[in-house]
Structures are given as structure tokens and as C-alpha cells.
Amino acid sequence: MEFVVYQFPSYAGQVINRLIEEDWLIHSLPLNDKEEIYNPSAYLYNLEMEGIEYTIHLDLNIYQYILSAFKKPKKNDLHRSAIALVVFAKFTNIKFDPSIAIYEKLNYKNQCPDDLVDDLVLFRQIDNSDMDLLAQFALGYKDTIELPAPTHLDRSLFKSQLTKYRRLKKWDTLYVLVLKITELYFCDKGLSDESKLEHFWCWCHEEFLFSLVATCFAIKLFGKQSNSKLMKYSPKLSAEKNKKHLVNMTWDLFLLDKFFENWVNKPEQEEFVYATNDKPLRAVLEIAIEVQSGGYEVDLSKDLRKPLIESFFNMFELVMTEQGRHITSVTDFKSFRDGIINDYETLLRV
Template sequence: MKKMFMMSVPEDLEEVIDILRSKQWLLSAFDVSDDLLYNPANFIFFRKTEGIDYRLILDRNIFDYIVSSYRKPSEESHRAAIALVVFCQISDIHIDASMALHENLKIPGSSLNESLEELDFFYRVDDSPYIETLIQYAIGAKSSYEINSEMQKSKKLDEISDWYDKYEKLKGWDSLYLIMLKIVDIYLSKHKTKVKLRLLLEWMYKEFRFSIVASYYALILFSSKRPKRMMKYKETASLDIRKKQISNMTWDLFVCDYYIKQLKENQQDVEILFATADKALKELVSFFVKSSICENPWNYFREYFSTPNDFQLVETLEKSNHFTGPREFEGKYFKNPYQRYILIDELEIKLGLKRTATNSC
């Protein structure tokens, strides 16, 4: 017997969904059509019948749209962001904004307290019981909406504060930042494109350590399938702008790495979605998801890419599994415990991001 259920929805929900769907911000780890991905009934059905919980990892750009929508004159992006909040409320999807928080904390001048205050306000929007005002704002019928002004300081803030403190002790960001510096360095070199990936892989093997996510990222970057605006670094920009560009590219890599790890470590009864307004990042995350869930990524690469140069890049990546020779990284440790920071220093100076070497090592 087929399982049936009934659900009541707000009158203007279809218009809200159309607004959100036109943005194409959502990404699922599963190959589903837009008709299913942007249908609240689909999420409610599987929650009620299969016990599936849904979690949405939110990128910083949409987080900013949501927070600024309450304080600034409304724009299309603001309304679409509130449409996403409505969609998640109706679909019973939990929005996880911890990544957006962490990204903001990497911006020079940001503080943990200010970021947590911003996150608290986000929760007041996300948990607003006045969904009709959110809907009317999203469809352009009103210029404002009501938030949850009665909500006490959420325990989530303490949890994320603790999470941030623990995460700062890890080397994940520093490692990906270093690899991104090297990727940009090689990208700007005069070597032929088909050689650049090999140079990066050899450097990771000899001088640092392998990163599957960084390898796949470089594979895309040096190929004919590179998304527009994937390379954000501009040599002619000012020093401050170039630093932000490198940081932004590192975040693209970090988000891809984080999302894939979340999918692999995830419980069977939880499905994770991703939302970003960055088209290049969405395309990258989609590539990583598809290559990670298929049985043979090499077959996927050969289907995804199309030019002889691209196929040479795939072959180069495949051959990197057979590299031999001395390495700086042996077992779980570097021969020199300061290797990561020595390399960061050297590359920042080479790229003109730092004028002189520091003594931080």
C-alpha cells in the first residue's frame, strides 16, 4: 500500500519557490531533478516515512543576504535569501550556518563576539514564527518582515563558539591556504597547461603532502572545464585585494573539502544539502560530489572532460599514485615541524603578498 500524507502550505508558497528556483542556489548530493529538489512535500514525505533529517550547509554570501535583508533596503538577492528561509521552514530543513561564521572570522578585523551576534540575529530570522511576513517580503509584497524577538540566546551559539575554538587548533586551513598559494604560483608560471598539474602534484609529494581535494581542484582549474571566475586572483590588484582573493579561493577549496567530509562521515538518516550564490563554487562542489560517490572516479573524469589536453591531465593525476622518492612528509609528521610555515612564507614573498620573511617559524 502506498503511503499517503496531507500537508497544508501557505497560499503564496509556489511564488516563493519560483523565486528560489530561479536562483539555482541549492545543491543535493543526489542526482535529483529541480521538481524534487525545490518541492517541500518531497522532504516532508521522506522525513515522515523514512525518518530522514535534512541539513543545509549555508555559504557566506547567502548568510550575508539574510542578515542584511532586515537592515538594508530590499534587493532581489535579499528577497531570494528570505525565500530560502521560508522554503527550509516549510520543508523542515535545518540551516547550518557554522561555515558562514567561520569564513567571516577569517576576514581581517572580524571578532568572535561580533560574528556570534550576527549569528544570533540570523537565528532570529531563521526561527521567526511570523512566516507569513517572511513570505510577503520574499515575493515583494512588503518591504520588511518580523523576526523572533522573544527568542533567548540560543545554545547553538555556545556550541559553535566551542566548535570554533577547537577548529582553530587544527591545521586544515593553513594546509589548504599553502596549497592554494602553490596553485596560484604555478598557474601564473609560463609552463604549458598540461605540465602545471604535474608540477603541483610533484610539489605536494616532495615538499608537502597530498590532498585529494586540492588535486581535483587543480585538475578542474587547468582544464577546459574551468568555471568562470574560478581563478579569482589578479596580479594587477592591490596587495589587500590580492590577499582577499587568495583567501576567497582558499575558502572555495575549504568548502569543497568540508562538504565532502561531511557527506562521508554523515549518518544514514541525515541528508546534507548545500546552498551558495557563487556559481563557480557550486559547480566545483557538484564535481567533487559526483566524483566522490561514483565507484570509479577515473571513469567519471573521462566522461566529464572532453579535450585531449584534459585527458592528459587526468592521466597525469592517475600516475601520481605511483610517485616514488624522498619526501618531507613521512608517516604522520614532517621532517621539519615548521615545514608548513616555511613554505607559506616563501610563497607569500614570491607572490608579493609579503615583503620580507617573518620569524614566525
């Protein structure tokens, strides 16, 4: 048996313990223990022996915590934990990708604000800062972060790349699914939660498109372990606030969908990890990973009663066929989708 020994900074254990306590990392890696994702030796070994490179994709909250660690005069534990993640990435040679957070912050404005570019420059400066000094901040020994000189960023090119496309792939489709789930949650008072789930599955198959992450989102919203925190829309709020909440819910699903897109299409030598502090959203991703990995062997009993589990797998069978799919007759999908968005936005008054 081959043994490889890696040497880490004296503070590595404290940094890792802080990250374990936060438990922000979500992954689809075949690990025996959930804390293995925080084992720094595994990353270095896999990079050295197998050539596997790891990337951590940041959600908007974690991205903001990293930036606020420098920008905010008053520091808190979330700022220090976010910088601990930066330190961890440094001594494990993991890269960061903040692109999803940046797109969410831009939220499809036609103009890219200068402060968004400034934030990316700051993020890169923090990521390039001295690891030992960052560790002192992360562990509470310092309240300041010393930045290196900023790296060059072609601001015009960056802005044009961000605003080139009106929508990222699938965003509008996921928005429709969020609208439908919200409509079922509030408008169909006569249906039980289980009936709402079955209705949603049938609607996806017959009238629209199937999405694993939207389906698992609905399971966590309507299933036995219902989590109302997933639903950010409320009839009591203004139209403006509710539109913002629906958009935020769509970004949540987009982040999860992007995880699976990366997972399915990733090169053999790359692995992806996501960092988020959104616990309800994490639960959705975990069940989606279980379904994707386990297929018909997955145990859904903690979320669904047996008849509904059977209905769920029957729906999976239907997804593989064209049986009963009225949407197949649609010739202009964009116009069709825009019409659904208009109908449900009118119904939900946003």
C-alpha cells in the same frame, strides 16, 4: 504502492519557483532531475518514513543576504530569495547550519567581535519568525520582517568556542594548495595549462598532500572550460588585497572540503545540502561530486583532453601508494607546511 499527501501553504509554489530560478542548492543526493532538490514532499516523506534529517549549510554570501534582508533599508531580489530559502526550510523541516559562514566572517581573529554574535542572534530570530509573514517579504508583498523575541545565547561560551582553535582542521593545508595553484597560474609562464595541471598533480603527490577539491579547482582553472573568475589574486593588486583574496579562495576550498567531510562521515540518517550563489565554485563542487561518485567511470571529456584524463587517473593510482612521495620523510609537518607558506607568500608578495 503507498501514496502520501502533504499540504503546503498556498504560496509554496511561488517560493519554490524563486529558489529554482536562483539555483543555490548543491548536493550529492541520487536524484534523477536537478529540480527534485526543491521538491518539499521528498524531504517530509524521507523524514517521516526513513527518519532522515536534512541540514542546509550556508556560505557567507547567503548568510549575509538573510541578515541584510532585515538590516538593510533598501531591499533587493537577493534579500527576498534568501528569505524564500528560510521559508522553504520551514515548510520542509530542514535545519540551517551557518557555522562555516560564521568562521569565515571571524577569520581567526583572537577576539570575537560583538557584532558577529549579534548577527547570529538576528539570524536565529529570522529563522524563528512567522513563516507566513516571511513569505510575504520573500514574494515582495512586504518590505519589513517582524522578529520574535531573541532566544538566549551564552555570548561568553559562544565566543570562547569560536576562538578556541587558531585554525579549523585542514585550513592551512588548503591554503598551501591555493598558493601553489596561484604560483602556477602566474609564475610558470613557460608551461601550458595542461602541463600546469600535471605539474600540480605531481607536486601534490611527491611534495605535499592530495586534495580532491583542490584538484577539481585546478581542473576548472586550467582545463578546457577554464573559468578565470576562480582566480581572485592579481599581480596588479596590493599585497594587502591579494592576501585577502588568497584567504577568500582558501575559504572557498574549505567549504567544498567540508562538504565531502560531512558526506563521507555523516550518520546514516543525516543528509547535507549547501547553499551558495558562487557559480564558478559550484562548478568545482559538481565535478568533485562526479569524481567521488563515479570513480574511474566518470566522464571528464568536457574539461580534459584524453591524454590528460589518463594522466589524471594515473595520479589517482599513485595516491594509493608511497611511490615517489618525498613528503613521507617529513617529521614535523606543521613546520614543513609553515615553511612552504612562507616561501610561496614571499614569491607572490603577500
